[in-house]
Amino acid sequence: MRKLLNYIWLYLKDWRNLLAHSLIGVLILSVAFFIPVDPIYRISLLVLIVGFNILRMRYSKRKQKKDS
Numbered sequence: 001m002r003k004l005l006n007y008i009w010l011y012l013k014d015w016r017n018l019l020a021h022s023l024i025g026v027l028i029l030s031v032a033f034f035i036p037v038d039p040i041y042r043i044s045l046l047v048l049i050v051g052f053n054i055l056r057m058r059y060s061k062r063k064q065k066k067d068s
Contacts (some may be wrong), residue, residue, distance in 0.1 A: 011050070011054060011057065012054065012056070014053070014057065016053070017053045017057075019036070020049055020053060021046075021049065024045065024046070024049055028042055028045070
């Protein structure tokens, strides 16, 4: 459980993740005003973005270790 919380904390500290979530949040809100979207699609999009960013962070860590 502690390891999961550490990953979440590291994830939230990355400015690119915050930027991505902010942009997606604005996009979801703007779409919600014009086109009603089921909550399951919003949640699915959020999960996909979080998963993609976690993979990106792991890849960049491996690349840094390899370059060092």
